[in-house]
Amino acid sequence: MTDEQKKKLEQKLWDIANTLRGKMGADEFRDYILGFIFYKYLSERMNLYADRILAEDGVAYTDIAEGQPHGDAVLDAVRDAALEALGYFLRPSELFTAVARRGAEGQFILGELQTILNNIERSTMGTESEEDFDHLFEDLDLSSTKLGRAEEAKNDLISRVLTHLDAIDFALDDADSDILGDAYEYLIGQFASGAGKKAGEFYTPQEVSTILARIVTTGKSRLRSVYDPTCGSGSLLLRVAREVGQVDDFFGQEMNRTTYNLARMNMILHGVSYRNFNLRQEDTLEHPQHEGMLFEAIVANPPFSAKWAARPVMLSDDRFAQYGRLAPASKADFAFVQHMLAHLDDNGTMAVVLPHGALFRGGAEGAIREFIIREKNWLDAVIGLPANIFYGTSIPTCLMVFKKCRETEDVLFVDASGCFEKAKNQNYLREGDIDQIVSAYRSRAVVARFSHAASREEIAGNDHNLNIPRYVETFEAAKAIDLAAVTADLRGVEAEMADIDAQLRAFCAELGLESPV
Template sequence: MTDEQKKSLESKLWDIANTLRGKMNADEFRDYALGFIFFKYLSEKMHIYANDILSGDGIEYLSLDENTAEGQEILEAVKVEAVEALGYFLKPSELFHQIAVRGSKGEFILEELTSVLNAIERSTMGTESEDDFDNLFEDLDLTSTKLGRTENAKNEIISKVLVHLDAIDFKLEDANADVLGDAYEYLIGQFASGAGKKAGEFYTPQEVSTILARIVTTGKTRLKSVYDPTCGSGSLLLRVAREVKEVGDFYGQEMNRTTYNLARMNMILHGVHYRNFDLKQDDTLETPMHEGMRFEAIVANPPFSAKWSAKDLFQADDRFAPYGRLAPSSKADYAFVTHMLHHLDDNGAMAVVLPHGALFRGGAEGHIREFIIKEKNWLDAVIGLPANIFYGTSIPTCIMVFKKCRETDEVLFIDASKNFEKGKNENYLRPSDVDKIVETFQNRTVEDKFSHLAHLDEIAENDYNLNIPRYVDTFEKEPDVDLTAVTANLKQIEQDMAEVDETIKAFCAELGLEAPV
C-alpha cells in the first residue's frame, strides 16, 4: 500500500469515527469507533483463515449451511483450528460483513451484534487465549442513550457506521497487518488530541515513543522481551518492535480497564499473536502482575507525580527495599523507577519519561536517586525535553535512561528543551529533533549548549542533583555593546533634536506665535 493509499485509509476511518462525534465525548466515541474497526479486522482474519483451510475441499466459508449436520460438523472442525491459530472463532453468519448487510437493509441488528461480540469472547473460554479476549468488548455499550434516545435511533447510527466501515478494504490478504495497524495508531493519536487531560492516560506522543524505542534498542536487532508497566494503549510497546527485526514477547500492565481493552485490541490488530503478549489489568505499584520476571527492554511514560499508598509493608518489597526509603505517597515517580529497575535484566536498557522535578527533588527521592547513581551506577543518560509536548499537561519533562551493566563512570546530559516546533495546542518534536537526540545518545557526543558527559564525581559535587542546567550551559551571552558607537548615535540624536527645535522656533516667529519651551 502506497503512502497515498494509507492516508486515504486513515481519512476514511476518521470520517467514520466522526459519524459518532456529535453524540458523545472524544474518549467515548473512540471506544465505539476503534471497537468496530477491531471487530471488522477479526472477521476478515477469520474469513481469510477459514477459506484457506477449507480450500483443499473446494469450500467457501460463507457457503456453509450452519443449520445442517454436515455444516455444523465442518464448523466445529474449523473452530478447533481457528481458536488454536487465531485465538477466537466466528461463524459465517457472525462475520462483520453479514451483519453490516443486514443493517444496510434497515433490519434491527443491535441484539444480534451484542450476541456476536459476546460469542467471540465465549469461543475462547477454557483456551490459552481466554485472558486476551476476556471482556474485550465491554466498552461497546449498544444500549447507551448516548447513541440515541430510542432503540431505532441507536440502530440507525450503528448500522450507518458498520455500512461505511464495510465499504473499506483492509487488504489483509497482503499479509501486511501494519497498514491497518498504522491507521489504528493514527486514530488513537487523533482521539488523544481531542481528549484533553484524559489523553495522557492512554497515549504517548509518537515522537517521544520513537526516542524511547530507539534508545532501548540501541545496538540490538532482536529483543527477547519488552515491558511497559504503565502500557496505556500499548503504542509504546509496539513502537519498540518497529526498531528491531523481532521482539519475542510483549509484557505490560495498565490500571484503567477501558485503556487495557484498547491495548489488547492494538496488539492483536498489529499482528502480535496472542501467545506473544501478556498484558494485565491492575495497579502496577500496588498489585504487580509480573513478579519474578526480568526484561531486556523496559519503556514507560508513567502518570506524572501520581499518588500512591507508600504503605509500610512496601519497605520489605524487593522492588523498594534496597533503597532504604520509599518514594513519597504524594509523588510515585521513583516508585515506578525502582519497580522498573527491579524488572530490568542485566543486559537490558530502560527509558522512562518523568517530570523535571524527579531530577532535583530532595528527601526520599534524593536518597533513592543518590543510591542509584553512587551505589549502583545505573543511570546512563538524562534528556531534557521541551515543555508542552504531552497531551493534558504543559510541564517540562525529561527522559531518564538506565542500564545495569555500564562500563563507564560518566552520565550523558542532553538539553533538547529548545529543539521543537510550536503547535496550536502542543509543541512538537520534528524528525530532525528526534534524530539529534538519539544520535547524540548513541554516539555519546558532547556539543556546546546541547550535551555534556558528566563524571560521577561531578554529579557527587552537585549532591546528586541532576538538574540539567548544572551540566549543560545554555546561557546565551548578550552581544558586546560598542560604547563608542552608542555615544556617536546619542550625539547625532542631540544634534538632530537641536535642528528640529530651531525649525519650530522659526516657524512660530513667522506666524507671530510664541515658540513652545
C-alpha cells in the same frame, strides 16, 4: 499506500467516528468506534485464514452452509484450526460484512451483534487465548440510551457506522501493509488530543514514544522481551517493535479496565499473536503481575507524581528493600523507577518519562537517586524535554535512562527543552528534533549548550541533584558592543540631521515662514 491515500483513509475513519460523537462523550464514542474497527479486523482475518485452509477443497468460507451436516462438520474443523492459529473463531454469518449488509438492508441487528461479540469471547473459553479475549468487548454497550432512546434509532445509527466501515478496504491480505494498524494508532492519537487530562492515562505522544523506543533498542536488531508497567493503550510497546527488527514477547500492566481492553485490541490488531503478549490489569505498584521476571527493554510513561500507598511493610518488598527508603506517598515517580529497575535484565535498557521534580526533590527521592548513582551506577542519561508536549499538562518533563551494566562511568545530560515546533494548542517534536536527541544519546558527544557528560564525582558535588541546568550551561553571553563604531554611527546620523535642518530652513525662507529649527 501513498501518504495522500493514508491521510484520506484517516480522515474517512475520523468522519465515521464523528457519526457517534453527537450522542456521547469522547471517551465513549472512542470505545465504540475502536471496538467496531477491531471486530472488522477479527472478521476479515478469520475470513482470510479460513479461505486459505479451505483453498485445497475449492471452497470459500462464506459459501459454507451453516446448519447443514456437512457444513457444520467443515466449520468444526475450521474452528479447531482457527482457535490454534488465531485464538478465536467466527462463523460465516457472524462476519462483519454479513452483519453490516443485514443492517444496510434494514434488518434489526443490535441483538445478534451483541451475541456475536459475546460469542467471540466464548469461543476462546478453555483455550490458551482465553485470558487475552476475556471481556474484551465489555465497553460496547449496545443497549445504551446514548445511542438513541428508541431501539430503532440505535439500530439505525449502528447500522450506518458498520456500513461505512464495511466499505473500507484495510488490505489485510497484504503482508507488507499495516494500514489498519496505522489507522488505529491515528484514531487513538486523535481521541487523546481531545481528551484533556485523561489522555495521559492511555496515550504517549508518538514523538516521545519514538525517542524512548530508539533509546532502548540502541545497538540491537532483536529483543527477547519488552515491558511497560503502565502500558495504557499499548502504543509505546508497539513503537518499540517498529524500531527494532524483532520483538519476541510483549509484557505490560494497566490499571484502568477500559484502557486495558484497548491495549489488548491494539496488540492483536497489529498482528501480535496472543501467544506473544502478556498484558495484565491491576495496580502495578500494589499488585505487580510479572514478579520474578526480567526484561531486556523497559519503557514507561507513568502518571506524573501519582499518589500511592507507600506502606512501611513495602520496605520488605524486593523491589524497594535495598534502597532503604520508599518514594513519598504523594509522589510515586521513584516507586515506578524502583519497580522497573527490579525487572530490568543485566543486558537491558530502561527509559522512563518523569516530571522535572523527580530530578531534584530531596528527602526519600534524593536518597533513592543517590543510591542508584553512587552505589549502583545505573543511571545512564537524563534528557530534558520541552514543555507542553504531553496531552493534558503543560509541565516540562524529562527522560531518565538506566542500565545495569554500563560501559561508562559518566552520566549524559541533554537539554532538549528548545527542540520543538510551536503549534496552536501544544508544542511538538519534529523529526529533526527526534534525530538530534537520539543521536546525542547514542554518540554521547558533548555539545555546547546542549549536552554534557558528568562524572559521578561531579554529580555527588551537587548532592545528587540532577537538575539539568547544573550540568548543561545554556546561558549565551551577549555580543560585545563596539562603542567606537556606535559613536561613529551617531556622528554620521548627526551630520545627516544637520543637512536636513539646513534644507528645511531654506524651504521656510522661500515661503516666508519662520523655521522650526
